[in-house]
Structures are given as C-alpha cells and as structure tokens.
Amino acid sequence: MTNQPQSRGEYEMKKPNRNSTRLSCAACLIIAAVAGFNLLASAMPVQSQNMSRQNAISRPEGERETDPMAMLASARVIYVYSRTIFVKAEVIENELRKRDDFQSSGLLLTKNPSAADLTIEVRRSNFTTEYPYVVVDSKTQYIVASGRVNSLFGTAAGKIAKGFMKQLQKARAFAGSN
Numbered sequence: 724m725t726n727q728p729q730s731r732g733e734y735e736m737k738k739p740n741r742n743s744t745r746l747s748c749a750a751c752l753i754i755a756a757v758a759g760f761n762l763l764a765s766a767m768p769v770q771s772q773n774m775s776r777q778n779a780i781s782r783p784e785g786e787r788e789t790d791p792m793a794m795l796a797s798a799r800v801i802y803v804y805s806r807t808i809f810v811k812a813e814v815i816e817n818e819l820r821k822r823d824d825f826q827s828s829g830l831l832l833t834k835n836p837s838a839a840d841l842t843i844e845v846r847r848s849n850f851t852t853e854y855p856y857v858v859v860d861s862k863t864q865y866i867v868a869s870g871r872v873n874s875l876f877g878t879a880a881g882k883i884a885k886g887f888m889k890q891l892q893k894a895r896a897f898a899g900s901n
Contacts, residue, residue, distance in 0.1 A: 791867040794860045795841070795891060796898035800831045802839035802861070807847040810854060810879050815845065818884035825888055828895075841867065845883060854879040858887065868894075 788794055801819075803812040816832050819825045833839050845856045852875050858868035868890040872882035 788863070789865075791860075791865060792894045792897050794863070794865065795858065795867040795894040798840035798860075798891075799829065800833050800838060800840045802833050802836045802842045803845070804836070804842055805845045807845065807854070809847050809874075810845055810883075812845075814878075814880040815843070815883055818878070818880040819887070822884055822888055824892065825884070828888075828891065830891075836861070843883070843887060845879075852879075854883065856883050856887070858890070 788797075803815045803819075805812040805815065819830075819832065836842060839861050842859045842861055843856055844859060845854055847854050853871055853873050855871040856869065857866050859865070860867050868887065870883070870886040870890070872879055872886060874882075
C-alpha cells in the first residue's frame with residue numbers, strides 16, 4: 724500500500740503489525756513498573772541519622788552498649804520492615820513464627836516500630852533475585868547483623884528467617900560463653 728491520496732483527500736496509512744504493537748506496549752509497561760517500584764521504594768520513610776546520633780549522645784556513657792553481638796543476643800522484641808513489594812513484612816513474620824528455634828527463643832514480633840528492640844529491614848536489589856537485609860538496634864541505630872539471600876530455589880522470606888535466626892543463635896552462644 725502506498726500513501727496515495729484517496730478520493731476524499733485522505734491518505735491511506737499502513738496498518739501496524741500486531742506483534743510489534745504488543746511488544747512495544749509490553750516494553751513500556753515493564754519500564755513504567757520498574758520506575759514506579761523504584762519511586763515507591765525511595766519514598767518509604769527512613770529514620771534520620773541525626774535522631775540516631777541524638778539517641779546515642781543523650782544516653783549516659785555507662786549505659787551505652789556498643790557490642791553488636793551483645794545487642795543482638797539481648798533483644799526480645801522484633802519489628803520487620805520490608806522496603807520491597809516482592810516480600811511483605813507479614814510473610815517474613817509468618818516464616819519466623821513457623822521456625823521452632825524462633826518459638827523457643829522467647830522472641831516477640833511487633834507492629835509498633837518504637838516498641839521493638841531490633842528492626843529487620845529487607846529490600847530487593849534492582850533487576851536481581853537478591854534480597855539484602857539488615858538488623859538494626861532500635862535504640863542506637865547500630866547495624867548488629869546483616870545478610871543477603873537469593874530467592875532462587877526457595878522463598879526469600881524463609882531464607883531471611885533462617886539467616887536471622889542463625890545469626891541470633893550465634894550471638895546468644897557467644898554471649899553465653901562470656
């Protein structure tokens with residue numbers, strides 16, 4: 724078909740290929756979704772570093788705990804915070820509750836971040852199947868544990884729960900030996 728004038732003064736246009744149209748739409752949707760997820764993750768509230776410094780400074784020197792293993796071992800209440808839509812906090816909480824070592828450890832989960840001794844923060848690395856996580860002491864904002872799991876061959880939530888409990892048991896064994 725050529726762009727020859729029709730009888731009414733219009734031009735006849737070639738019809739687009741359906742497959743190329745579908746491919747273009749799919750590519751646009753993927754790009755928009757990735758951009759939206761990145762904006763969503765960057766819009767999540769982050770606690771200020773100035774607040775953590777003020778908390779650490781306002782405490783008397785004798786009370787300030789600086790040993791990450793001791794902070795991890797003495798923790799009792801945990802808050803789970805997910806910065807990704809791919810693994811929700813509730814799923815990680817459920818995976819922790821399923822574990823026998825969690826049930827026997829005396830730990831509690833909370834939905835109130837200010838009531839927690841520790842906060843487990845989970846995010847997803849862009850364009851990967853990796854989920855890095857950090858465990859932060861709520862009072863001092865010190866990172867007391869961290870890890871990275873891959874969601875291949877299992878769920879990320881289950882692997883995060885397993886990795887955290889392994890680090891907690893190691894810290895408690897270390898604290899018990901001192």
